[in-house]
Amino acid sequence: MRHDVTDQLETRLSPPYLIFLGDTEDPVFAKTGAGIVQWRPELVVGQLRLTSTGIDLGVPDLTLRQAVEKGVRSLVVGIAPVGGNLSPPILDVLVEAASHGLDIVSGLHTRLEAHPALVDAADSSGARLIDVRVPPPDLPIGTGAKRTGRRLLTVGTDCAVGKKYSALAISESMQRFDVSHTFRATGQTGIMIAGSGIPIDSVVCDFLAGAAERLSPDNDEDHWDVIEGQGSLFNPAYAGVSLGLLHGSQPDAIVLCHDANRKSILNSPSVTIPSLAECLDLNIRCARLTNADVTCAGVCVNSSGLPVDERAHYLESISADLGVPCVDPVIDGCDAIVERLVSSVSGSDRSNQRNNG
Amino acid sequence: MRHDVTDQLETRLSPPYLIFLGDTEDPVFAKTGAGIVQWRPELVVGQLRLTSTGIDLGVPDLTLRQAVEKGVRSLVVGIAPVGGNLSPPILDVLVEAASHGLDIVSGLHTRLEAHPALVDAADSSGARLIDVRVPPPDLPIGTGAKRTGRRLLTVGTDCAVGKKYSALAISESMQRFDVSHTFRATGQTGIMIAGSGIPIDSVVCDFLAGAAERLSPDNDEDHWDVIEGQGSLFNPAYAGVSLGLLHGSQPDAIVLCHDANRKSILNSPSVTIPSLAECLDLNIRCARLTNADVTCAGVCVNSSGLPVDERAHYLESISADLGVPCVDPVIDGCDAIVERLVSSVSGSDRSNQRNNG
Numbered sequence: 001m002r003h004d005v006t007d008q009l010e011t012r013l014s015p016p017y018l019i020f021l022g023d024t025e026d027p028v029f030a031k032t033g034a035g036i037v038q039w040r041p042e043l044v045v046g047q048l049r050l051t052s053t054g055i056d057l058g059v060p061d062l063t064l065r066q067a068v069e070k071g072v073r074s075l076v077v078g079i080a081p082v083g084g085n086l087s088p089p090i091l092d093v094l095v096e097a098a099s100h101g102l103d104i105v106s107g108l109h110t111r112l113e114a115h116p117a118l119v120d121a122a123d124s125s126g127a128r129l130i131d132v133r134v135p136p137p138d139l140p141i142g143t144g145a146k147r148t149g150r151r152l153l154t155v156g157t158d159c160a161v162g163k164k165y166s167a168l169a170i171s172e173s174m175q176r177f178d179v180s181h182t183f184r185a186t187g188q189t190g191i192m193i194a195g196s197g198i199p200i201d202s203v204v205c206d207f208l209a210g211a212a213e214r215l216s217p218d219n220d221e222d223h224w225d226v227i228e229g230q231g232s233l234f235n236p237a238y239a240g241v242s243l244g245l246l247h248g249s250q251p252d253a254i255v256l257c258h259d260a261n262r263k264s265i266l267n268s269p270s271v272t273i274p275s276l277a278e279c280l281d282l283n284i285r286c287a288r289l290t291n292a293d294v295t296c297a298g299v300c301v302n303s304s305g306l307p308v309d310e311r312a313h314y315l316e317s318i319s320a321d322l323g324v325p326c327v328d329p330v331i332d333g334c335d336a337i338v339e340r341l342v343s344s345v346s347g348s349d350r351s352n353q354r355n356n357g
Numbered sequence: 358m359r360h361d362v363t364d365q366l367e368t369r370l371s372p373p374y375l376i377f378l379g380d381t382e383d384p385v386f387a388k389t390g391a392g393i394v395q396w397r398p399e400l401v402v403g404q405l406r407l408t409s410t411g412i413d414l415g416v417p418d419l420t421l422r423q424a425v426e427k428g429v430r431s432l433v434v435g436i437a438p439v440g441g442n443l444s445p446p447i448l449d450v451l452v453e454a455a456s457h458g459l460d461i462v463s464g465l466h467t468r469l470e471a472h473p474a475l476v477d478a479a480d481s482s483g484a485r486l487i488d489v490r491v492p493p494p495d496l497p498i499g500t501g502a503k504r505t506g507r508r509l510l511t512v513g514t515d516c517a518v519g520k521k522y523s524a525l526a527i528s529e530s531m532q533r534f535d536v537s538h539t540f541r542a543t544g545q546t547g548i549m550i551a552g553s554g555i556p557i558d559s560v561v562c563d564f565l566a567g568a569a570e571r572l573s574p575d576n577d578e579d580h581w582d583v584i585e586g587q588g589s590l591f592n593p594a595y596a597g598v599s600l601g602l603l604h605g606s607q608p609d610a611i612v613l614c615h616d617a618n619r620k621s622i623l624n625s626p627s628v629t630i631p632s633l634a635e636c637l638d639l640n641i642r643c644a645r646l647t648n649a650d651v652t653c654a655g656v657c658v659n660s661s662g663l664p665v666d667e668r669a670h671y672l673e674s675i676s677a678d679l680g681v682p683c684v685d686p687v688i689d690g691c692d693a694i695v696e697r698l699v700s701s702v703s704g705s706d707r708s709n710q711r712n713n714g
Contacts (some may be wrong), residue, residue, distance in 0.1 A: 245597075286639075
């Protein structure tokens with residue numbers, strides 16, 4: 001049985017997971033696996049490595065047989081091989097895992113269904129082949145109609161500045177503050193962490209905003225969807241994706257993400273990263289199309305490239321300039337952002353009650 | 358032999374055409390055929406109708422046999438049946454045409470290749486089945502790198518406000534002014550008129566800006582690509598497409614298109630159409646990311662919904678407000694826009710020569 005993860009947005013990955021790392025030795029290529037272990041350790045029973053010198057996520061090494069005995073239900077491909085393709089030794093492991101009845105979960109560019117041996121193994125055992133890069137087939141056209149519930153979207157000055165990390169850290173803070181919330185994933189690693197989502201980059205343009213609308217459906221008035229942003233309005237390759245996601249998400253709050261060391265757009269060296277104020281201004285201006293009340297809830301900065309003694313001043317000056325909390329989510333967490341968000345919402349609720357009473 | 362129109366962006370439709378109108382009686386559903394006859398009458402030998410009471414494009418009625426005798430090489434589906442699907446009587450005609458060796462050109466939602474009888478007929482005769490909605494398979498990621506040559510993009514306050522018509526009218530004016538130019542199509546009807554192009558709405562988001570970049574490659578310094586716009590930055594369903602196309606097109610000039618009678622966004626009644634100044638401002642601001650020298654070359658208004666005695670004043674007041682020519686392209690043509698564009702470019706060329714000499 002083969003099934004794409006987001007067919008109805010109800011299809012969910014089946015934990016617990018065995019994270020497959022192949023023979024990867026470079027942490028850059030294992031960040032999917034590392035992200036799952038960091039954010040959902042309770043779902044991870046162990047890792048499967050083809051070499052003892054490879055990446056170690058700090059969870060038990062298990063064989064496929066041991067994993068099955070421990071109740072693992074899915075083998076999650078936690079690596080991005082160079083070129084995105086499956087080498088024969090890696091494919092062999094996937095086939096064996098599928099024949100043991102484990103769902104195979106992959107975000108690779110190559111489709112799992114393109115490998116007949118894997119399809120045969122899955123068909124025989126009843127395992128699912130889940131390509132998290134494949135969007136659902138029945139996405140609607142966007143409408144811009146207002147939905148119930150509250151939404152927060154992370155936006156960026158560029159790609160790869162911490163939008164996923166920030167959204168997860170904000171979710172974690174909301175958990176601590178007992179705020180009703182759901183993390184909504186828009187990329188492959190996010191989907192593996194959340195267990196569902198829509199790979200927004202892979203959607204056909206016509207359905208981009210509609211996909212974003214479906215991702216965060218009507219909800220309780222006090223519920224927050226915390227939506228993983230993609231790209232940047234200032235990245236010439238991906239700004240269209242960012243705008244469609246912004247409109248479809250109709251966020252009440254946006255959190256701006258930035259890498260303190262990034263001076264020009266990734267892979268577009270001729271394009272300078274805008275000031276945070278300019279980036280925020282354009283995001284707010286565009287977001288108003290579908291939510292007139294959108295505000296900025298804070299700024300998340302990757303400050304790892306700054307000298308340690310400059311970090312605090314850098315964050316404080318951004319906070320002073322923009323009038324919102326500014327944190328490095330890896331170092332500080334996002335409590336400052338969530339605390340302010342919660343208090344401002346309760347404040348406006350009280351004011352609404354006054355107005356209505 | 359089956360081949361998608363834009364495989365290399367070199368694949369071209371084969372004229373002359375027979376326009377197939379089925380049994381359509383409503384002009385709304387025949388605007389693809391009408392557009393081809395209006396803009397490329399020299400390519401159209403005749404029309405094929407299943408009923409004498411159907412839409413008449415004013416070209417000779419021909420049977421398939423007559424069309425073949427007159428040298429027709431492609432049957433172009435000039436209609437959009439309700440639901441976008443092929444009824445059996447329509448499919449029968451396509452199969453017969455393909456068996457006569459005519460290429461079948463379609464912009465319908467249903468894929469021609471999904472019909473085995475049609476595939477068999479095309480395979481036997483060597484005809485091509487060309488789905489103009491299918492983008493090329495090897496699109497790149499956008500880079501934002503500057504290309505040689507000049508580019509004009511039509512942008513809109515909404516969908517369906519005349520962006521394709523305006524781009525074609527501007528091309529026609531450029532022809533008259535002897536300006537080297539190419540009309541670049543981004544939608545199905547535009548592609549049928551131009552004979553090539555990329556259906557930008559159908560591209561996967563990741564490749565949106567890259568598709569727009571490929572659509573208007575490096576060219577001679579004095580050559581203009583006149584690019585058909587899609588959507589609007591203010592349409593909550595399609596703004597992402599518009600932004601990706603804007604960035605990838607890196608226009609030197611944009612022409613803003615508007616329907617004087619449109620008060621709210623099509624299919625999003627809660628979203629008000631912005632002022633022309635606001636729409637222009639956001640387009641220019643975003644366009645600067647990939648072309649710092651972008652300017653507005655004019656405004657094209659569909660004024661058909663205005664009382665005749667208000668039309669001139671309406672256009673004049675827009676022109677005065679924005680400081681650029683404002684025309685109704687159907688009534689006035691676009692000479693005023695092109696004339697000013699050409700003189701401003703020659704002016705800047707002269708000034709460059711002065712600076713360099």
